Amino acid sequence: SFELTQPPSVSVSPGQTASIACSGHKLGDKYASWYQQKPGQSPVLVIYQDNKRPSGIPERFSGSNSGNTATLTISGTQAMDEADYFCQAWDSGNVVFGGGTKLTVL
């Protein structure tokens, strides 16, 4: 079955660039989406269709998807970006989520 794999954690210093990878077989042939989730809150969509930002999402959030890997990039990371991030794609009519990456800003 189709699976999406993310690193459990990523650390970044304030103002630096954070990159979170999501890998899956031929993921580049599908659309990848990314969600941010802070403790006790519902997920928030930050990237859809690989690299599009919903209204209200800061420009520092960007995405790419090629080969077997989708990547969420946060430029000029701020303390408020500390959260869990999940990738998501569709495969054969089923929705698949990655296991999530905890982004620590320190």
Add this chain to the structure above:
Amino acid sequence: QIELQQSGPGLVKPSQTLSLTCAISGDSVSSNSAAWTWIRQSPSRGLEWLGRTYYRSKWYNDYALSVKSRITINADTSKNQFSLHLNSMTPDDTAVYYCARGPIAAGAFENWGQGTLVTVSS
């Protein structure tokens, strides 16, 4: 602005049926461009898509294989809401349950409900 408001119990006994409702504002449950979806999240399973209902001249349902024998999702057009019914609950079904507005074709979930923590315990 689309908002989803969930309601339902936080505690269910083993073998019983979980019923949750998601009230929609800012959109219609009969929309031709949305699928009304239930997703759950637990430490053991992560985020898990459970299923959806959507309208395209008639009502359609898709369910995850993991719960297909136990789940029903239906819409109430008079109240502009949709519901999840999951029977034969076990402690393994303990999770935060979310309703969400998603695409009919492959895509992303733009709007989420506030989540309901459901505990299965006697």
